[in-house]
Amino acid sequence: MDDARKGDAALSAGKPEEALEHFTKALSVNSTAVKYYIGRATAYQRTAKYTESLNDADLAVVLARKRGSRELIKDAQFRRAIALFHLAKYADAAFLLRIVRQLDEKDKMLPIWEAKVAKKLEDIAEDDEKRKVTIKETPDVEVPNVSASAAPAKIEEPAPMPQAPTAVVPTPKDKIKTDWYQSQDIVTLNIMAKGVPKDKASVEIEKNAVSISFPVVNSSEYSYSADPLYAPIDPSQSKYRVTPTKIEVTLRKSTPGVKWHKLEGDGPVAASTNENKSSVPYHLLKDNESTPAYPTSSKSGVKNWDKVVVNDLDDQDEIEGDETSHFFKQLYGNATPEQQRAMMKSYSESGGTVLSTDWSNVGNKTVEPSPPEGMEAKKY
Known part of the structure; x- marks a missing residue:
């Protein structure tokens, strides 16, 4: 057992x-x-x-x-x-x-x-x-004999009663959102739903598809399927985890370095011969285009991160700040123009508490602040 x-x-x-x-x-x-x-x-x-x-x-x-x-x-x-x-x-x-x-x-x-x-x-x-159907409802197989270990059964001491966790209010079905991002080797899909029961969540990961289903409030079911995926993945190296606030699915790309332009596609995509260039949004490659400059704590002054992404995306020395800052700058640089607009709008309007890449969700409304539990947003 x-x-x-x-x-x-x-x-x-x-x-x-x-x-x-x-x-x-x-x-x-x-x-x-x-x-x-x-x-x-x-x-x-x-x-x-x-x-x-x-x-x-x-x-x-x-x-x-x-x-x-x-x-x-x-x-x-x-x-x-x-x-x-x-x-x-x-x-x-x-x-x-x-x-x-x-x-x-x-x-x-x-x-x-x-x-x-x-x-x-x-x-x-x-x-x-x-x-043609070639099988029976009950297969003709030989049932193994009952076996038992020769060693005596181990009597385990009862485990101490765990502390009851704080109840999490499940997210209603119509409020559940999805988001995804990628690196050179990994595609991460997030289903933003609180209170998903781990024992009732079902996640099927295949070479060209991923399917997710779990119960939600009011005895309903939430189902999500990406089939086919933009490019093949390695199911044996992919995994998922259920947290109190989301389901995180980590998909290992079969061909590292291939940039996914969307989560779903019509078939496999070939690896690019120059991934650094293909992974940069086209609008960042235009000549003489005025690009925004973003705040920085660097002593050298304001840095144009769009220019950093275009000229030297893989040069770690060019990107200042801690690992978290580096991650978000890479995420912005690898995003599509629509995703970048969504990121800038959601981050600025929410006071830095929301970061979304879904323009269809944030483009037609004001993004309200959503601080972590136990904290509250204040206007200055």
């Missing part, structure tokens, strides 16, 4: 390889635990080992039916469907998703995967073999 808990924690932290090790250890002690097989099937999927994932999900279905657990059957069938989708068996995946809908039509990830399968089937001819 301890290894199973560690496996669940590793999955939540976006560490599927570590989760595989823990679930495998847990199954060596209890080879008929349905949840362990479902957990390992999930970890296999996130490391692109879809055949192994399907094998574990098949076993989980048979064991769950023996237990008569509707919830476990549903979870196991869902994992089978995802594995078959990635193995290009779209008709089989659609067949299992219909079974999942019969068991729980309110499953939060179901609509996303139904849409993905339907999109694949649209491009397949009517007489194609991939349109």
Whole structure:
């Protein structure tokens, strides 16, 4: 059970390889635990080992039916469907998703995967073999014998009762916002929502897509999907974390150095031959253009950061200030013209308490101050 808990924690932290090790250890002690097989099937999927994932999900279905657990059957069938989708068996995946809908039509990830399968089937001819269902609702697999560790069970001392955390008021569905930024190697996606329950948040990271879903107030569901992404990522090196104020998804670029011009795209983008130039917004490269100068604590006086970004983006000695200042200056330099306008407007109008790159959200209104909890904004 301890290894199973560690496996669940590793999955939540976006560490599927570590989760595989823990679930495998847990199954060596209890080879008929349905949840362990479902957990390992999930970890296999996130490391692109879809055949192994399907094998574990098949076993989980048979064991769950023996237990008569509707919830476990549903979870196991869902994992089978995802594995078959990635193995290009779209008709089989659609067949299992219909079974999942019969068991729980309110499953939060179901609509996303139904849409993905339907999109694949649209491009397949009517007489194609991939349109034929080749599997059974209950797979024909051999159930392992009950195993138990030879060592006596370890009696653990009860853990001290933790202090109850301060309750966080969940963000309403219509107030949830998304934002993203990037570096040479990483794309970071933020879902700005307070009070997301860690055990009920679902994040699926694939090579060309990311899907997020979690319950919100009033028994509703919030779903977000970026499919396809602007460029491929490495799912095994990507991860996510749920904090009291947001879900942060860190996506590792398959090709480092490729600048994403938006989060979603129509297909993969080729790496640029001169990334330093391509990563600078075009309007900063115009000759004789008057660019704004920003405040600085430098003894040498006001510095034109737009000029710094254009002339020498990678010259660390040119960028003064601490690491935080350096980060925000790079973020501004790598932003599109629209994102830069949003950053300047939101930062100045909010008194330095809000920094947004979404012009559609801040362009048509005054950005109100939003100080951290326990502090208040004052006008001077």
